[in-house]
Amino acid sequence: MKRGCPIDPGDLPNAVSRRTFVKWGAALGGSAAFAATSLAELEALAALLAHEASAGHTLKIRVGCPAHNCGGRCLLIAHIKDGVLTRLETDDRQPDRVADPQLRACVRGRAYRHRQDHPDRLRYPMRRTGKRGEGRFERISWDQALDQLAAELERVKSTYGNSALYIPYGTGSYNQLNGRQTAARLLNLFGGCLGSYNSYSWACISRATPTVYGTSVTGNQRQDWLNSKYILMWSWNPAEMRDGTNSEFFIKKARERGARVVCIDPRMSLSAVSLADEWIPIRPGTDVAMMAAMAYVMITEKLIDREFIRRCCVGFDSTQMPVGAEGEESFEDYILGSRDGVAKTPRWAEAITSVPGETIARIAREYATIKPGVLYQGYGMQRRAYGEQAVRAGCVLAAITGNVGVSGGWASGLGLQADDGGPFWNVFPAGDNPVPARIPVFLWTEAVLHGKDMGPEHGVREVERLDNDIKLLWAVASNTLVNQHANINRTTKILQDESLVETIVVQDQFLTPSGRFADLLLPVCTQFEMWGLEDGWKYGDEVIVMPQLLPPAYESKSDYQICREVARRLGLEDAYSEGRDEKGWVAWALGRYRDTRFPELPSLEQMEDENRGVFSVPVTEARVAFADFRRDPQRQPLPTPSGKIEIFSKQLFDLGNDEVPPVPKYIQEWESPFGPEARKHPLQVIGHHYMGRVHSTHANVDWLREAFPQRVFINPIDAQARGLVDGDMVRVFNDRGTVMLPCRITPRIMPGVVDIPQGAWWQPDEAGIDRGGSVNTLTSERWTPYAFGNAQHTIMADVEKA
């Protein structure tokens, strides 16, 4: 990497080990327990910091980046001087190699000081004074706040039962001791609450992948991409959303080793620019048409891997239909049009996708012949109307080209990293929920409005019908109450109605759009102000510790501490804490990793002593998903009903739902440029995941707003038709709402499509127009037919000069 670089980036000089530092503190009569929670401990910490100030040292502490739910997990080196965070550097471990690359922070990690020291940090517990959503609050004491929260939990439980309590989806923290899991653990001890499944991220891909493979663990370890000759980045933008720290770097390395990379996306994304040899703009929501046409070319030009299909798949053609579905339309039938009379030719697909037919044919030939190849599916195209179909179709292409179970190949689908039997993401034990009922996370507004009408047709699991509507929302590390959920104008109306949800509690670091609707608003410390731990986002072979750097600002507390103090009031403290503070749980969690994925993982003390920050396992030989299955499908069957790759899914066939066909099909979206709705609102709107934010987190950080301002990105052709010049203030509107923000005219988005990066804070003016530019002012609450997932990228709207 450092070719031509005469400078050898040495180790951290002057790095004062944090434990040494703590030991001085102990010697000074302070407490060695650094998770300052009690007043005495806080004072001890202040004494430590004062001592450190007098010593004039700059402490350099390796710490995991407060990742929120960012798509990466990186290492920072925090400089602390005189009790102030003065600088953030990133991973400096040497050497920086593919097997164990540095976990280099992104732009948000490097800007974190301006989130940490933001003047708008929530300082005190507050109680609502005005009407819901007005955003008027009064300061109260922690005792008042915690008493009120405990009392509300008791009240709702005794009035309605535990299933009226709900902790909405929220991804603000996965540092184990901050985040919604801390509240989940408490409510589970409290008799449970309405449960949930799915995510806003992966609803379709995590539900549809198993319909093909029986599992979502379909990915090789990423280092294996370097063995690939051809990589299709389909709706995938790792340069911006990372998808595991270093994914973009691995693709760069794969290219250096000769892989050809093609990116298929309506936008010329950062990845299309920096990682791809070719960009293919495609009309949003039409990917399955292109995939079908690719299959058509492969089948008619005999480019498919017949032998692999015969050994490992079912339902490809009429010769291998599952029992009970003999004579039904096979995948080949659909592609060739033998039943519906429509051959899925490139020409057919061109009219739908806007991709030239010859390009589709060429990509089909390339992917089928340049082997091994990766067809990597990003999640943007499954956060759409029939997101399930795109997932299944991608998997089928991987299968019929025989790219499954081989090094350098990729099975598609969710692609969770080939299993090593370990825990991932959340180690903190939330416990078992005594309330069995679970709803898909995206349908929480339905459960508020008419929970008792909800059953399997709404994706309800484990029970026939819900026995309650949601009466108490406890949002921890979540902005899904308003900003991240679809159709904000609808959601806020629901929340305003105090006869529906009776109590709303929000725990956050800022007064977010969701926080505005809180009855009780609790200030949470940042992840720099407490102990924590994280591992990779989706991928990664490391554990990163997050030592407490600073005392909690103002009166803020960790989510764990808040829950613990509520537990005390509910008589559950011992069961809740098991006697551990945050740091104790971190040590406990490290034990879990040591027992499973990483036997070599050192103790927390050792990691502190060495100021290590991260423990990682070099990947010298990347694991390959389905290698065993490919070798011997009889003896190593997949966990599908047939034991094979289900190109035709009997499970889905049995549903008898046209919107969930047993073979993947192109289905026109419910809001589409081909529908009558396009006459009124002719532009497709996507809201991609933006570099300057993690969803709505960081939306208020000045440095990041400077680097990545919130704009609606529009093609010059569409701009010209509307008389727009770059920078004009515009209105983007449909029947659900209107946002107002400046436009950026760019050829990097295809005509007919505009992009309003998701996550900007909703800021309604008196007329209800959103001046913050939150794309969810425009999105629809309609869910996908099989996964009950969010389709927030499927929107039609129009743009006009404001």
Added chain:
Amino acid sequence: MRVDDWSLILFTLLTKTVVGAFVTLAIVHWRMSRAGERETADGLARRSLPLLGCLLVLAVLVSLAHLGNPLRAGYAFGNLASSWLSREVLLVCLVAGCGAVLGLMLWTSWGPGSLRRTLAALTGVLGLALIFAMSRVYMLATVPPWDRLATPLAFFSTTALLGVLTVTALVATFGGASASEGVRRLLHRLSLFLLGLIGLRLVTILVAALPVAGEPVSSPVPWAPTLQAVLLVIAAVVLWSAKGRERNPSFLGVLATLLVGGAELLGSVLFFASYWRVGV
């Protein structure tokens, strides 16, 4: 327009005026002395110099406003070796210094006439050098609209025009109604001279408007350069009609002064607005 632009616009205009007026005054003084009107000439100089001095001090003060750190202005001589800005600053100081000494000598009637004449000549030359340095400040290799002959041409023609205009006004004011025949003749000559200078200035405006590096010289308002020329033409007409008139010559004189001053102010604004640079 930003504050620092205004500061520089005023600084350059005032400095050009002062230098132009000083040189004109020196020439006038020399001619009048030769024509035996030494007393009048000395009187004119004695009364004018403090005014010019004040204007120059004002110019320097105004120029400080474009510094982020005016208190460090002393460092501005720090790079005479290569910086035209450094040289400009040095020259401003030298001109001011020489001018001040000269003024003192005149006021106190100290020192031999030859010394005064030498000092006056030196001050004049330094002043012209200052205008040259000033134009070089803007002739940056990376700023094509400024880095061309049009810049010194404009600077020098402005200097001459504003200088002669100022001296004309000074003569008209200090000469008074009871002006001698010599003064009246002088005024007549000066206004003829002014007409010529306006003509020259119109040419330099035209030159400055020529496209540079294939790009038209940018102006915030497209018709502004035309306005500048029109103002000058009107000033010329006014001057012409004022010539030899007995009634209300001062009114017409003031009008012409305002027109020329306005045109030059506009020209200066346009000059700064025409900035663009190669690269990013």
Added chain:
Amino acid sequence: MKQLAFFVDAAACSGCKTCQMACKDKHDLPVGQLWRRVYEVAGGGWEARGAAWMSSVIAYHLSVGCNHCERPICVEVCPSGATRKREDGIVLIDGDRCLGCGYCRWACPYGAPQYDERRGVMGKCHLCYDEIDAGRPPICVSACPMRALEVGELADLRSLHGAVADTYPLPEQGHTSPALVIKPHPGATMTDQAALSIINREEVGREGR
């Protein structure tokens, strides 16, 4: 003579701006000051062919700090001598000597000097001379997630990566002889440069004054 220089792999640069932010964090730069800036360049267009959209669009990013030029015009014009060139080629502004006259900013064709309103002085990328002196790479270099930035001896970098330093939107090298080596994005070499433009103007600051 020693001359330190930057290498920028513009083909691999994603435009993520981590370099820019790492620099801002280290030097505590408020909004408005960008010692390192990332220009977003795009060109080409769209044409409808029936239902299909034919695109000839290209785009790339270019991360630019100060190029510590061999003939630095900023040093030449600076009246106070606050701007100077070190032995190793690094061009520095002495914040204690700078008048804040803005002249270097008028002149530098790379937009490197950035005015610090708070202190009334000019600041700019100093190649992290503090890190260099301590034997470490500059902060932006060690920040880049794509490993697209390097620092090294100009001659070495040239022998490794060639001598290109004037990819659009940068000016010809002739003006200041920048100590910069660029691996151009294929888009920059493919396209008629006249068709290219900076499309993120508001993010990189206005040119010049």
